[in-house]
Amino acid sequence: MTDTASTSPGYVASARRRLVSISPTALAQLGFIAALLLLWELGARTLFNPFWSSRPTLIAVRLWELAASGDLWVHTLTTLQEAGAGLLLAALVGIPIGIALARAPKVARTVDPVMMGLYGLPRVALAPLFILWFGIGLFSKVMMAFTMVVFIFILNVMEGIRTIDPDHLDLMRTMRAGRFYVVWRVLLPAVVPWILASFRIGVGLALIGAVVGELIGSNRGLGWYVESSGGQLDTTGVFSGLIVLMVLAMLANQLIGYVERKVVTWR
């Protein structure tokens, strides 16, 4: 009894602190989202036919049904896997290539036109080819996401290394620092913010890659769900898929922001 009496005020206080700790920014952001949803709902009830644009309440009901049947998790996990694997693969391949090209300017100049050409290519147009090459399974979507993102890593890491203060490198030379020390203590720390920025940009692009792959050929995933709902003129289904994709992108962005604050404390 005395225990509960002594702990409960503390619990109340910490709960209140948690409530207060929702920042004004977050509150404003949530308010903005609520206002948009409200406008949408009211508009679809008064101004236009919900057949064209559905309604937030209809979408909420649909998401509830999809969650209950388990389909929501299947589609979401599928797309998340494709985009996530593509993003990680792009980082694993892109970061070393970026470092290597920054360290070998002659090679970088040689491959630059081709690389910029590939970067400028609407890689969405590669989707049919990738389905042909890699099948309609997971791998073709991973490759789509990968091609969307890998250039972001290469170009960002190169730029990050290019912006390293030459005084830092001169300093390391005068102090006779070894190659390993320079890469580990100067190059990588300097490039970390650029890598995190690449992840931030890459999340959305990886999702686009995965979804485009699904639109062209697949039997599950959020892109497939959007496509098949569209085929049945089911706008509520289309918007349900899009909303989940948006939420995924927003959550990933928050996660990367959190990692940035934890890792790059010195900025």
Next chain:
Amino acid sequence: MALTDTISAPPRAELANLRIAFPRPDAPPLEVISGVSLQVGEGEFVAVVGPSGSGKSTILRAICGLLKPAGGEVRVNGTRVTTPPPHVGFMFQKDALLPWRTVADNIKVGCELGGTPRQKQPARVAELIRLLRLDGFENAWPRQLSGGMRQRVSLGRLLAYEPDLMLMDEPFGALDYQTKIAMGLELLRVWETERRSIIFVTHDIEEAVALADRVVVFSARPARIVADYAVDLPRPRHMKALRSDPTFTHLTEAIWSDLALPS
């Protein structure tokens, strides 16, 4: 005995008829240094002054092996310099602190690269933090410090490297007047505790005379040595007393006229 020792030991740094030229496209190489000879002894504090663009900094880059001379040679501790020589530390006008390392960890870079055994590093870093009056800022990030403090950290890193020869390229040139004077005094205080050879490049004549044992005056480009003064002022030096000291005023005026500046 002591005399023969100093005679037999090679000078810390020696420039013999050094020539430095930069290649230019569609033009003959730009000669920056034309035949400079200079010796810096152990524990000697030499300041180099000259008009801006006269190649003062270039000479430091040649001494620490960042730059290849076009003629003549550089010797450090008797060994000809082709790559960065050991035990030579460089301090730039910009502090060049690693922004992702705290004050203590930036100073530790000097220990790590200077070969201080790992278990002795924390004690040495703590000692330098005390010496440079950075107490309480051990865990601060460089971005949180003022320009003067950042240069103190930079000096700490340089000392942690345990150099025999410190090359300082206008290290306080970017600081405001008061901070610059304070940092000069700080450098002298530290130098009197941990005595090492210094070559200190500056365009500030008063700073050069106030700090150094010797002031070497460079001409405009291509640079030659036009004068070499011994600064016969007692140590420790006090800024206030210096300003009215006839030796100080006499020397600064002589250097002003060497540089053909309106006095």
